[in-house]
Every structure is written in structure tokens, then in C-alpha cells.
Amino acid sequence: MFYGADYYPEHWPEERWETDAHLMKEAGINVVRLAEFAWAKLEPDEGLYDFSWLDKAISILARHGIKVILGTPTAAPPKWLIDKHPEILPVDNDGYVKGFGSRRHYCYNNPVYRQYTKKIVTAMAEHYKSNSNVICWHIDNEFGCHDTTVCYCDNCLEEFRKWLKERYGNINKLNQSWGTVFWSQIYKDWDSVIVPRKAVTSHNPSLLLDYKRFSSDSVVKYQKLQIDILREVTPDKKITHNFMGLFNQIDYYQLAKDLDFISWDNYPINHFSDKSDQIAANIALSHDVMRGVKKKNFWVMEQQSGPTGWEEMGRQLKPGEMRLWVYQSIAHGADAIVYFRWRACTFGTEEYWHGILDHDGVPRRRYHEVKQIGQELQKIGPLIEGSEIKAEVAIIRSFDNEWAFEIQPHKRGFKYMEQIKKYYKYFYSRNIPVDIISPEDDLSGYKLVLAPGLIMVNEKITDNIKNYVRGGGTFLTTWRAGAKRWDNRMNDQSLLGPLKDLLGIDIEEYSIIPDDENINIIFGDNEGTANVWFDVISPVTAEVLGEYKSDYLAGKAVITVNKYGMGNAYYVGTIPSDGIIKELLDKVTEKCNVSVTEIKGDEGIEIFRRIKGADEFYFVLNFNRKPSTIIIDKPMMDILTGKYINGEITLEPFGIKVLSNK
Template identity: 35%
Template sequence: MTTARRLRLPGIAYGGDYNPEQWPEEVWAEDVRLMREAGVNMVSVNIFSWALLEPREGEFDFSRLDRILALLHEHGIAADLATPTAAPPAWFFRKHPQALPVDRDGRQLSYGSRQTFCPSSPAYREAALRIARALGERYGDHPAVVMWHIHNEYGCHNAECYCDTSAQAFRRWLRERYGDLDTLNDAWGTTFWSQWYYDWDEIIPPRTTGAVPNPTHRLDWRRFCSDELLSLYTAERDLLRELAPQIPATTNFMVNFSFEALDYWRWAPELDIVSNDHYLRSTDPESEIDIALSGDLVRSLAGGPWLLMEHSTGAVNWQPVNRAKTPGELRRNALAHVARGADGIAYFQWRAAKAGAEQWHSAMLPHAGTDSQIWRDVVQLGADLGALAEVRGSTTAARVAVVWDWNAHWAVEAESQPSGELRFVDLVRDWYRPLWQAGVAVDFVRPDADLSGYGLVLAPSLYLVDDAGAANLTGFAERGGTLAVGFHSGAVDANCHVRLGGYPGAFREALGVRTDELFPLLPGESLTLSDGGTASLWSERVALAGAETVTSYTSGPLTGVPAVTRHSYGEGVAWYLATRPDPATLAALLARICEEAGVQPVVAGVPTGVEVVRRTGADAEYLFLIDHAGSGAEVPAEGVELLTGKDVSGWVTVPPGGAAVVREPRNRP
């Protein structure tokens, strides 16, 4: 949480999206009674209520919201009050049809769902600020309101709009970035394919065209779209901060497998409290790793504790097949988020909807009512979070940093790469997975971050890196750190221009290697390695330039060529992985790198499948142990197990499929 504006709520926040406007008012009393039973202490309200609050332009009706907030306050439940600007009403689009978004193919989309507006529309911005102001003026000192929930999931459905209004905004953004057309033409490499621009009005968004678009044009478009949505958030935030300076503001990020539209390194400093939505893929057999990776990344964005604003009690409604959670999974998921720094656990939504697009999405109170396993699990989780109240505000320390950059993410997955099979998140997760299995604590960092507190920095996929970021990473190794870099990293600069002289570009000197040609592999193709493992996806003709060979290829056209290298650089060491080793081989390699770097797991000898995380508070440390394998475990620990209240001396028992959280003294041996 990034500023002095803190959430005025004791303990861990617990609740979910509350949409009482979808139900008869007589249901509300039952809702608050059951919330108290479940241990709910905060709900998000008003997220999609614009049409009810402003039935006609400039005419407001707050009577329903007045009663909702009064009822919550009467029962001791805090409100995370949203500005409902993610879903403008139908009357707005009838009056301002030009505010509807246009897709890449030039089709104007219709209203009738959510997020159906152009982020650059002046009419939308004016209307959004009008209703935000009305809410701030009416509820800025309401005793129930403890946080502003600005908008909802920015960019979820309208991250990009290709209309003429967006084109004008894009040109303004480019003028601020480059200053003049000569600088832009140079940055974009517009001498290629006769793309030179002589007038700013010639520049349009990267709409559908007959061939491959200019990669720098496309990259700057992604940057612009992220910034344009951010400007909407900061406009609402600044207005509410003026009206109610004591109330912190957030908006819910979507740091999960499916969303890549926004550069959250730029967004996070603008939030008083960083919050995130996270949902599981039904097809992911190791979704617990996705939860951990997301949680570590959000904690790193926040610089400390954060809030989980949405996840699901069971099945979602938007995947091809929406699977329910297995017994105990609801609890394990929530506690894993807390372990990774979440000081609040919330769901979409409180009561399962009987109508609308999300009627088959699970909720805290399901269609079956209180005679259901989900409800019993929700009540149990409320008790668990109550027992963990003292954990709030504690932090996590890590000696390993993983480099994550949205610009590199966007660039490596652009068209006309040497391989269209490269997926940034998959490559990062390849390296994260063995660290998670080994119980090694991890932070995520920008390429230009302060690395002084780390012993090991990993850059699994950093295709694009600017000069400052490259110098920061190589300087870390030169000053005594251990740096490991994945293939196809350092290849291009901030403008997507290839760094000449051989690959891996910006990292050649530090890694002590030079590649003159890339040999990406076909889907299903693999090569054997000298250490007995296999490699897939990628290979390259690496020549040593000071480094030593750790592993080489033993099959294919590159037989005998280095696949993994190690280089003493300055006072440190730099490793290069020029291919994608199989999981077991990669795990063994990263274990060796960690050992050489002096990196230790949180607790040694914990069985595979038991997640281990430690949060550190002012007076105690909190050891989280979560069994995802279903076998249970005995783990060395001393202190008090908070979920049961039992003293722990020597060993703590983690039940099969269960969890334990041990308060340990700060001066433990």
C-alpha cells in the first residue's frame, strides 16, 4: 500500500462484490445477517449501478444507495464504494453514439454489455467525472465508506479503440513522446516499406492492414492505450481526492494468465492501495502456481501488502468449460493469496445472480443457499481470516528477483518473430515453477529496479530492454550478483530496433557469448542435451566469448554447440540459457544457480506440493504452509499455529489438503 491513505479496517478485509440492486429490498436484511455470520467486514458496492443512479443525464437518484450504505454501516460492514463508470447506461450511448468503441477492423461495437466505451471519448470522460463528483460530494464523509473503488477492471473489454477520436488522442500522445516527426520516423524505422510520415495527421492507429504492421508503431499503440486508460483513472481519483482526501482509492488490476493490456508498473504508483482480481483456468493442472506467481507479482507492484478484490468460490462462467473447485480448494486458494501478501480476500460476488450474463458464476452465497458446501467453506474461511488478523501489514523478504516487463511482453509476442510460439508468461512461469516447488521466495522487478537487496536476478524473457535496464542488470552481475538470462533476451532496444553485432544483443558482453544465427524449433520438435535432458522451442548457434559451456546439444544441426553457459563477469556471474530445457533439467539447473548464489528455501526439506511462504511483521514472523498435494506434511516450526490456536514445538502438522500458519518469534534460531 503506497501512501499514507490506509484502509481504516482492523484485521484482514473479507467480503466481495455486493449488488443488492439486483434483489428485492426485503432480501437485504438477510444479506447483512449472513454477512455477519460469515465474518464479512467489507463489501464493494455500486460497481455497475450507473443506470440506476443517473436515470437521465444530470439527474441523480441516490435513495437506494443511501439505504444500502446505511444498512451496511448499521451492521458494522464497511463499504468499498465504486464509481460505476465501467458500464455507462443506454441513454448515454443514444445521446453520444460517437463514444462507442471501434475494433481493429473498423466495426463500431454496440452497447448492451459492459466496458462499451472509447477510452478517448470526451463525452465519456465528462459523464464519468460528473457521476464521480456526485458520489464524492454525497458520500465523501459517510461513515460506512472506507475506500473508493474507481471503475472496474480497466481495459477488460475495451483496452484498444481504433476510432478517429482515438487516432487524434494517439497523435497527441506521440507528439509528447517524440516532439517532432523526424524523431518519430527514426524511432519507428519508417524508411522500411515507405512508411515515412510528413504530417501528424497521416498517423493512424495500427488498424487491420494487408500485411504485417510496423512493430514500433504497434508497440507505441500498446503503450498509448495503457496510458489513456490510466489518465481516466487518475482523473477520477484526483477528483475524489479533492472531495474526500482521507479516503484511499484503488482500482482492481487483473494480474492473471489472460490479461496483458496494461503496464501495471506505470499504474501501481498511482494507487493508494493496490488490488487485484485473479481467476483460475479450468485447464491448468497446477493453478496453485499461477496463484503464487500472480500474488508475488502484485505484492511486488504494491511494494508490500495488497488486496485481492475478486476471485471465485467455485466455477466461473466465461471459460469453455467452467469447473467447480475441489474439496478444500477454496480455502487453499484464499490462504495462498494471504501468504503472498494479500491483506484482504474478496470474491465476485456475494450472492449468486439469478439473471444476467454472470448468472452461472459462483458466489459466496450460491443459488443453493446456505445448505451448500460453498457456504460452509465461506463461513470457515471467515473464521480463518479472523484468526489471522495479526498477519495484516506484514511483508515478505526475497533474495531472488525475476524481471517482468510489459513492454518486453508486448514486443516478443508481436507478429513476424523468429518463432510465433513464444509466450512471455509461459517462459516466466517455466522458471518460476521450480522456485515455487523448492520454496524459494521471489520478488518481481522492473529492469531498472534497485537490485541491491538481491543475490540472484533472473530474466527468463526480456526480448526488449532499454539501455538503462540493460546496464542495470549487467551492472548487478558486475558488482558481485548472479544474473541468469533466457534466450532471445536483449535482442531489441526500446524502439524494437535490433541490437546489431550478434545476439543476445544488450547482454553479449556480460554473458560472454555471441550468437550469429537463431534456430527456433518446430512444435513437437526437441533436441537432446549433454546433461541427459532435452530442449524444445528454441536453439541458437552460440559461440563462447569468455563464457564456459555448462550444457551442449547432442543432436540436431547444433550438435556440440553450447546450450547453457556460465561466465565470470566482474565480481559476479552471468548465466545464459539459449534454449528451453525440459522441466526437470531446468529445475536442476536453477537449483545449481541458486546454490551458487547462496539462495536458500524458506524452510529446507519440505515435501513436494507443500507451498511455503513466510511473512515478516514487527514482532513476529508468520510461516504459511499449504498442502496442494493432498498428502499432508510434518514441517519444523516453533511458535503458535494460528488457525487452531495450538502451541507448536519442533514440528507442525499440515493436514492433507489443508494449511497451517505458525506465528514464530522474530529471534528464531
């Protein structure tokens, strides 16, 4: 198992590098990421390459048994390049050029920048193609970070028109699909099509959705430019990129396709963090989203190792907390842990973003915790190598649908991902593993598939879902399902569109729910509330499971199930309160026989399983700040202690167990 740190030798005197490598080896570190922001050091002037300092750093690390992930430095174009070609800089939706002075200051579609990208990537690939210490390429850094997915420059306008022409074929088809007859927006030819810079009021929602799709595709295309070079010059080295969890500006399913594996950057406790008590569940969801983009295990390329911060700082990690987050990462499918960063920098924007070592480079508590984890992973790594997560439940995440709700959230403040979190929270609280998948993925291996917020469907997605249910699967979707076509315009059919026969209902009427209005619903013995939205459902072939209790809605259906082929399709016409969701999913998971873990634990204890053949490994994580209890009903091996345990076991705050069924 790879265990490492992001290292920036260019930030420190060369005489320190040997000390760093020695401390890394002592901590069990066997891999580092290098050079992803070092373009100005690698190419101090155009065509003048200097790899000597990087060669020396790699050589020192190699003497200590440490391999290298080498970053292409394209996330930070150097000043000399911007001075020569200021047209590389991106343009915001007001039409203003974003200036030099931070990072990610480039347009993906700029032809000049693409040429310079080819040059630096080719030079690095040629130089390191025979270096066995370089095991992997890391492309760029956090594509889209700082709202840099979308640019509105003239290069993007030209490329957008080409993209649309390829998609629609002729301008009349585009006009019809977008409905440009509305507000006299009809385009006479491709040269008259615009990019959606700031206008007097809202743009056409179909234009906005296509621009999000185009912008995402531009990132994918730019990444592939680099991948193609690296594959040709260094075919023996793997290629990855560091994704950002729940980030939604790029279609991660598409971005992942050309990579050997994906990585992501995991900062559970940072200065941007969700301050709710759901941080552990949200990070678990992020891991599962990352595992789902390629349906395979992943790396964590930036694992939090200290307080974070730029102008403001996050809090210190408490003793044992870093270890807890590391083990959660591994439990959910991480095959490598790489900390950000090795040492806190004494200058620049991130000087308050701490690493394993503080600014003075002296090993302290966090270093010793990293060292402890390194020693533990030497025991665990060989056992879990090749293991995977096997989930019986999947939740569909559709970037297109997320973008559609971002463009038109229906109710102020509503976010597509918040509804997914609500349903995910149920499975997380019961320690039921979940895959987060694309709507086009094969569904046949799952007992239950949920698709909250599936407002747009196309023929391929519709057929995929219907075939799954027809064959015996259980499917659950929610309000607005099928209400729109794939081009983000409303269906002219009755609501639910092509999903109507699957769900067996009609929608009589619908509305947002104002914040000052309470609507009660009842499901079984549980009474709760409807939130954000309500559908008034008229069953056709479906069975009513839940009803409204308020006002003129009283007695009207809100939750239904329809028999379709050999399977069942559930519809939830609102966002119910947590108690209703729990009772509903209790019923659904029992009916489709979803497995639950044999280990029982107090609330706040996460239990997650990795499987390798007949071997099962249970990661038991106490996110409570108090001692908590688990109950094991058969003897299991505690891998860290080498002892068998059984019965009632107490875990200390932030405590962990890694258990084996053998």
C-alpha cells in the same frame, strides 16, 4: 484484516438487505464492495442523481459493523448515455463500432465520455465525502477486460498523433525510429500517421508496439482523471482498482503508480481456467505479479466463492478448496479478502456465476466455509497485520518485452509468459519466495535476478542490470536478450547488443526449433532437450556450463556464465527441459546462497512465509487430493489450534496450517 464480499443490493428487494447484512456479520464479513456497475441506478437520466437506495444499503450495512468500498460505475455506461452519444462506443481494428449490450463499451480517449465520467465521479465523491462508512474508492472495473484496452476510433487516432509528437518531437525522428523507408511507409507529417487497423498483411512492428504503449497510457490517463477528482474531494479515502493477474494489455507498473494499493480478481477454478496440473503454481505467480507492481501487499477484490460461468459453467469447489485458495492469497501478501459475489444473480449474463449464496439466498456449505474462514481470520488477522514477504529472488517482467513477443512471437504459439512460468515453477516447487518486478526496479536487495525474454533493453535498464551484477549480484537471462532496441527494431550491433560485455559471449547463429526436430543438450549429469529456439554460443570471457549433443550443434555451448565485476551473469540460449532448468538453478541458487525454508514437505505442499520484525508466519498449504506430510525441525505454534507442533505432521487433502516461530 478486512474480510468481505462484492454485494449488489440493487439486484434484490430492499426487504432482503437486512437479512443479507445479518448473514454477512455472522460470517465475519466486515467490508463490502458496492455500486461498480450501478450507473443507471445512480443516474437514471442525465443530471438526475438518486443515491437514496445506496444510502439505505450503506446504512443497513453500517448497523452491522460493515464498511464499504464504493465503486465508480464507469465500466458500464447506461443506455441513455449511449443513445445521446453513440460516439462513445469503441471501434475495433476492422473499423466497426462495438455496440451496446454488455459492459466496457466505451473509448478511454472519447472527450464526451471523459466529461460524463467527471460528472458521475464528482457527484458520488461530493455525496459520500463525509460518510465514514465509505472507507475506499474502487475505480471502474477490470480495465481492459474483454480486449477493451485498444480502440481504433478517430479520437484515438488524434490522441495517438499527439502522443507520438510528444514522444518523438518531429516526424523525421519517428520515421527513422520506425524504419518507415521499408515498404514506402514514410510519413510526411503528423496528420498522415495512422492507427493500425486491419491491413492487407502485417503492420510495422514498431508502430504496433507504440500503439500498445499508447493504448496502455490511455487507460492510465483515464484512471488518473478519476483519481484526481477523488483525491481533491475525498482526500481521506484510499483508492484502488481491481487488476487481473497475468493480464498483459496494460502496463500494470504504470497503472499502479497513482493508486494507494492494488487489488486483483482471483478465480483459480473457473470456466476459462488453465486445465493443467500447474494451477496452484500459476495462481501463486499471479499473486506475486500483483505484489510486485507496487512492491507492497495487495487486496483480493474478487476471490472465487463458487462455480463460475456465463454461457458455460466451471466446476463446483470441493469442501475445503475455497479455504485453501483464500489462505494462498493471504500467504502471498493479501491484506484483505473480498469474495465475488455475495449471492448468485437470477438474471443477466452472469447468472451462472455463483456466489457465497446460491440464487435462492439460502446459506449452505459454501457459506459455512466462508464463516469458518472468517472465524479463523479473527485469530490470524491481528497477528499478521503489518507483515510482508521478503524475497531474495526476483524475476523481471517487462510489459514492453511481452508486447514485442506478442507482435513477433518468433515461433507460432510461443508466449513470453510461458517462459517466465517455467523458471518460476522451479522456485515455487522449492518454496522459495519470488518478487516479480519491473526492469527499472532497484535490484540491489536480491541475491538472484532472472530476466527471461529480455529482447529489448534501453540504457536505463542496461545500466540497472550491469550495476547490479558489477556490485556482486547474480543475473540470468535467456535467448534473444538485447537483440532489439527499445523501439522494436533490430540492433545493428552484434547480437546481445549492449548486454554483450555483461554476458561475455558471441552468438554465432540461431534458429527456431521445428516441432518435428529434436535437439538434445547436456548440463552436468543431466541430459535434456532444447525447445522453441536455439542460440549457438561462442564464449569470449564466459565459461561454458552446458552444450548441445545433436547434429552439427554437438559440442557447441548453450548455457554459459560470465564473471562481471563482483557478480555473475548467466545466459541460457534455449528453453531447456525442466530437468536441465532444475539442475541449473540448483547450482545457481546454491552459489549465491539463496535461503530455503526450514519446513520440508511432500510435493504438492506449498510453504510460504510472511515476516513482521522478528516474527515469522508460515502458511502450509496442501494442494494434493490426498493426505501429505510436512516435517518441522523445531516446535512451532499452530495459530489455529493454539498448540505447539513438531516433527512429522500429516495434512489432510486441501489442509492448511498457519505456524508461528514463537
